[in-house]
Structure formats: structure tokens, C-alpha cells
Amino acid sequence: MFFFLSPVLLWLVVLIVLPQIDLLIMSFRLENNEGQMVWSLTNYLNFFEEPIYWLTFVRTAIYSILVTFLTFVIALPVAFYITKVVAPKFQGFLLVLLLLPFWVSELVRVYGWMILLRESGVINHFLTQVGILGQPVEMLYKDSTMILGLVYTSMLFMVVPIVSVLESLDNSLVEAAYDLGANMWIILFKIIIPHATPGIVSGSIVVFMLTLGNYLTPNLMGGKNSLWFTEQIYNQFIASFNWNQGSAFGFLLLVLSSIIVWLGLKLTRQNLKKIVQ
Amino acid sequence: MIRTLPTSKTYNRVFKTYVVLYFTFLFAPLLVTCILAFNDSQFPSLPWQGFTVEWFTADLPERVGIFNDRINLDSIWVSFRVAFFVTLLSMAVGTCAAFLFEQEDFRFKQLLYFLMLAPLVIPGVILGISILLLSNTLGTYFETSWHTDVELFRPGFWLVVLGQFSFIATLVTLVVSARLRKFDRTLEEAALNLGANRFEVIWHITLKFLRPAIIGAGAVAFLMSFENFNTTLFLVGHEATLPINLYLQVRDGSTPVINAISFLLIVGTSLVALANLYFSRKET
Numbered sequence: 332m333f334f335f336l337s338p339v340l341l342w343l344v345v346l347i348v349l350p351q352i353d354l355l356i357m358s359f360r361l362e363n364n365e366g367q368m369v370w371s372l373t374n375y376l377n378f379f380e381e382p383i384y385w386l387t388f389v390r391t392a393i394y395s396i397l398v399t400f401l402t403f404v405i406a407l408p409v410a411f412y413i414t415k416v417v418a419p420k421f422q423g424f425l426l427v428l429l430l431l432p433f434w435v436s437e438l439v440r441v442y443g444w445m446i447l448l449r450e451s452g453v454i455n456h457f458l459t460q461v462g463i464l465g466q467p468v469e470m471l472y473k474d475s476t477m478i479l480g481l482v483y484t485s486m487l488f489m490v491v492p493i494v495s496v497l498e499s500l501d502n503s504l505v506e507a508a509y510d511l512g513a514n515m516w517i518i519l520f521k522i523i524i525p526h527a528t529p530g531i532v533s534g535s536i537v538v539f540m541l542t543l544g545n546y547l548t549p550n551l552m553g554g555k556n557s558l559w560f561t562e563q564i565y566n567q568f569i570a571s572f573n574w575n576q577g578s579a580f581g582f583l584l585l586v587l588s589s590i591i592v593w594l595g596l597k598l599t600r601q602n603l604k605k606i607v608q
Numbered sequence: 609m610i611r612t613l614p615t616s617k618t619y620n621r622v623f624k625t626y627v628v629l630y631f632t633f634l635f636a637p638l639l640v641t642c643i644l645a646f647n648d649s650q651f652p653s654l655p656w657q658g659f660t661v662e663w664f665t666a667d668l669p670e671r672v673g674i675f676n677d678r679i680n681l682d683s684i685w686v687s688f689r690v691a692f693f694v695t696l697l698s699m700a701v702g703t704c705a706a707f708l709f710e711q712e713d714f715r716f717k718q719l720l721y722f723l724m725l726a727p728l729v730i731p732g733v734i735l736g737i738s739i740l741l742l743s744n745t746l747g748t749y750f751e752t753s754w755h756t757d758v759e760l761f762r763p764g765f766w767l768v769v770l771g772q773f774s775f776i777a778t779l780v781t782l783v784v785s786a787r788l789r790k791f792d793r794t795l796e797e798a799a800l801n802l803g804a805n806r807f808e809v810i811w812h813i814t815l816k817f818l819r820p821a822i823i824g825a826g827a828v829a830f831l832m833s834f835e836n837f838n839t840t841l842f843l844v845g846h847e848a849t850l851p852i853n854l855y856l857q858v859r860d861g862s863t864p865v866i867n868a869i870s871f872l873l874i875v876g877t878s879l880v881a882l883a884n885l886y887f888s889r890k891e892t
Contacts, residue, residue, distance in 0.1 A: 335704045338700070338704045342773075345742075346773070347726055347774060348723065349742055350735070350738030353738060353742045353745055354738040405630070408627075412627050417627075430881070434831060435873060437835065437837060438851050438855060441858075442858055443870070444637045445858070446644060446653065447637055451651065456654040457654075505613070515619075540729060546733055547837050551859065564733060568737055568740075574741065577737060578737070588731060
């Protein structure tokens with residue numbers, strides 16, 4: 332028992348609990364004019380007084396919710412097609428094909444999009460060749476491309492849980508509804524989505540979390556206009572070397588993600604333990 | 609609707625087109641990256657200037673292929689070492705955690721289980737900065753109290769390993785727990801009755817049963833570590849891992865060397881992924 336307990340305790344206390352406590356303490360500390368560290372709320376007040384900070388925060392939250400919703404809308408038909416529509420002999424092959432791109436580093440995938448979308452990129456090359464565009468246009472560094480990138484990077488974490496819940500959906504339920512005269516939309520909203528809810532919730536939580544905490548994709552695909560909250564944290568830590576301010580931002584992000592995950596679980600009456608199993 | 613029900617032609621056609629479009633969306637960036645690794649041009653863009661493998665092999669003043677590119681090769685080696693230690697650590701601790709949560713009962717088990725899941729809900733960036741903060745606090749403490757400078761507490765190799773381990777271990781725990789739940793405990797009882805002690809039972813029987821799950825989780829842990837960016841960003845010292853190194857290059861303008869590295873990564877990870885899939889299929 333202690334043989335198992337000690338490494339686990341060491342891991343959770345030293346690498347999870349203590350760092351978060353330190354983060355919280357740091358966020359309430361401030362160096363005063365005499366160069367001493369004192370307790371203060373200034374780091375949090377700065378956040379509310381400086382519009383760029385809280386606007387970035389709100390923007391990141393709203394865009395993360397939007398990305399989660401878009402990912403769900405795109406993933407559901409694909410998951411449904413693979414589990415219920417396509418001939419069973421292709422099913423395994425399509426599943427492998429679905430998973431394969433996500434084993435590749437996020438950086439490589441984002442880089443691929445950059446090559447496709449930038450002004451000298453592949454898509455511009457084709458569009459000018461065909462004559463649809465007279466001049467190449469810059470497609471990168473826009474909010475829409477950033478969202479595209481975020482949806483792309485997190486797609487897997489939505490498709491896989493939905494595929495696994497849909498596999499357990501009994502076909503005869505859909506057949507019965509059909510025989511009783513239900514149309515496609517009724518079947519979708521009364522049978523498929525209610526059955527898939529656990530998968531949708533766990534997928535949404537993971538996608539939301541990953542999007543909120545993403546630094547790479549907004550930074551490379553959104554450019555200077557991306558205004559993602561993780562970039563504010565990075566700037567405070569690495570560029571301004573203001574670790575206390577950065578800790579306050581970090582803690583706010585942690586609170587935001589916990590609240591939204593908790594709300595998501597409450598609204599759909601799920602719990603975290605059930606979802607990971 | 610579903611296979612067994614009659615559907616209209618348009619419905620089928622629209623659905624099929626959608627899925628084809630989806631897979632195009634999925635693979636287009638990767639394919640383009642791979643193809644442009646072989647373009648005989650100074651920039652990773654079209655027009656096509658002819659086929660070349662120089663971005664892999666060349667050692668010319670204006671063109672250094674990946675096999676001769678010291679900085680990138682070094683960072684690949686760093687990533688390999690980091691991933692090796694992260695995998696080893698998280699396999700060991702993750703398996704312990706699986707035994708702890710599946711087979712033992714103790715006070716505060718629920719609380720500990722919740723803590724084990726916490727890394728799933730903490731963004732990677734936050735894990736990175738909080739571990740950086742703690743190590744800095746500890747480092748300053750050791751320096752002022754004992755006047756010793758502990759290398760471990762500075763951003764660098766071991767801090768990256770610990771940072772990545774902190775959330776990858778959760779993943780290993782979940783995978784191994786899922787397998788352990790299917791284990792028939794009467795086998796353990798039988799062995800105990802025949803005179804084995806607890807550790808012999810675990811070593812000869814339970815771990816044998818868990819082996820495929822542990823190896824599968826290890827493969828995933830290795831890949832996750834190899835490509836981790838968000839947590840590593842804050843903990844990295846002067847030894848940059850491959851994703852960090854690539855990020856700096858992509859941000860400041862790119863050459864087809866990055867395509868060449870990406871090509872190798874895509875081929876490499878696909879092979880690991882397919883092998884992992886093949887073996888996990890064989891088990892079931």
C-alpha cells in the first residue's frame with residue numbers, strides 16, 4: 332500500500348498541489364518601492380483596470396467556446412458516418428485514417444496550414460494561376476484562420492469520444508423511430524444527441540481546455556492580432572519578467588477553465604469521474 | 609439514416625461529399641508539407657522547381673540539409689532523451705497509481721483521485737508556469753538557507769522532464785486502470801493460496817496481464833512528450849527540445865529544412881502509431 336502510495340503522493344503533492352499554491356501566493360505578492368515583497372491585490376486590480384487585459388481574457392473565453400461548438404458541429408456527422416453509415420469493412424480503415432494526423436506534432440500541423448495559407452502559400456498560388464485572384468492575398472493572421480487552426484488541432488478530442496458513445500447506440504432504436512414516422516431531425520435530436528451526451532460533454536471539456544490553454548496555434552496563425560490570453564501570461568513571464576503579474580493572470584485562467592468545466596458538467600448532469608472512464 | 613434503413617440518393621451523396629471534404633481538410637496541410645520537402649527551391653512554397661533530396665542531405669553554404677544541421681539534430685536528441693525519461697517515469701508512477709486506485713482502500717481516496725485527474729483540467733501553460741514558480745521558490749530557499757545552488761531547480765532538462773511527467777502520468781494511470789479493472793482477482797487469490805507473497809503475485813501475474821496496456825500507454829506517453837510545447841515552453845533552459853526549436857524557426861521565417869524535419873516526423877510518428885494500433889488490435 333505504501334509502496335504504491337508514496338510515489339503517487341510525491342507526484343501529486345510536489346508537481347500539482349504545491350505549484351498551484353505557489354502560483355496563488357505569488358499572484359498576491361508585489362515588490363514595493365523599497366524592493367521588499369509585500370501582500371497586495373495590485374496584480375488583480377491591474378487586470379480589471381487595464382482594458383487590454385480583461386478584453387483579451389473575455390475574447391479568449393468566447394472564442395474558446397466558439398471553437399468548441401464548431402468542433403462539435405463538424406465532428407458529429409463524421410463520427411456518425413463512421414459508426415453507422417459506412418459499410419463495416421471500411422470502418423476500421425477510416426478510424427485509423429481519422430486518428431493518424433493527430434499523432435503528428437501540433438507544430439507540424441500548424442506549419443502545414445501556414446504553408447497553405449500565407450501570401451506566398453500554396454492556396455494563393457493555385458488561385459492566382461487559375462485566375463480567381465488577381466493578386467495573392469494574406470490569409471494568415473486573421474481571427475478566422477486562427478479559429479480554423481484551433482478547430483483543426485483539437486478535432487481529434489471531439490471525434491474519438493463521440494465515436495465511442497455512438498458505437499454503443501442500438502441501431503434498433505433508430506429503426507423503431509423511423510418506422511414510427513420520425514424524420515431525420517427528430518431522430519437526431521431525440522435519439523442520437525441524447526445518447527451521445529456523455530461523449531459530447533467529455534469531448535467538449537477537453538477541446539475547450541486545450542483551446543483555452545493553447546499558445547502555439549494563436550501565436551503562429553493569429554500573429555500579432557491574435558490577442559490570446561496565454562500570450563499575455565507568456566509576455567509577463569518571459570518578456571516583462573513580472574512573475575507576480577503573470578501568476579495573477581495564470582490563476583485567473585485556471586479559475587475560468589475550472590468554472591466553465593464545472594458549469595458544463597452541472598448543466599448536462601455529468602461528473603468528471605464518470606466521463607474519464 | 610443508418611445502414612439498415614432506406615435512404616435517398618441525395619442524402620447519401622451529400623453525406624459522402626462531406627466526409628471526403630473532412631478528410632481533405634485533415635490531410636491537406638500534412639501532404640503539402642511533405643511534398644514541399646522535396647521541392648528544389650529556397651522557400652517552402654510553389655512553383656515546383658523539380659525534385660531534390662538536398663533538404664535532407666546537402667551540406668552547402670546556402671543549403672544545409674537536416675542530416676547536417678547540428679542545431680536541429682541536437683534538439684531532436686534532446687527531445688529523445690526527455691521523452692525517454694518521461695515515458696519511464698510515467699509508466700512506473702502511472703502503474704503504481706492504477707494499483708492504488710483500483711485495488712487499495714484508504715481515507716481521502718476520493719480526494720487523491722480527484723487530484724490525479726486535475727492535470728486534465730489545468731491548462732498546460734499553467735502547469736508550466738506553476739512548476740517554474742515552485743522550482744524558483746525552492747531554488748531561492750536553498751540558496752539563502754544553505755548556500756547551495758541546486759541545478760535541478762533551474763529551467764533545464766530535468767525540469768522539462770518533471771513538467772511533462774506531471775500530466776502524462778495521469779494519462780498512463782487512466783489507461784492502466786482501465787485494464788486493471790478487467791483483471792480477474794481470483795487469479796491473485798489462487799497464487800496467494802499457493803504461497804506467493806503480494807509482490808510475487810503482482811510481478812508474475814498482475815503485471816503480466818497489464819503489460820500490453822503499460823506498453824501502449826508508454827508509446828502514447830513517448831509521443832506526447834516528444835511533441836509537447838505548451839508546458840515545455842516555460843521550463844526549457846539552454847537545451848531546446850525539437851518543438852521549441854522548430855517554433856523559433858517557424859516564427860522567424862522558414863526554409864524547406866523544416867519541411868524535411870516535418871516529413872521525418874510524420875513518417876516516424878505514423879509508424880509508431882500504426883505499430884501501436886496493430887499490437888492493440890492483436891490483443892483484443
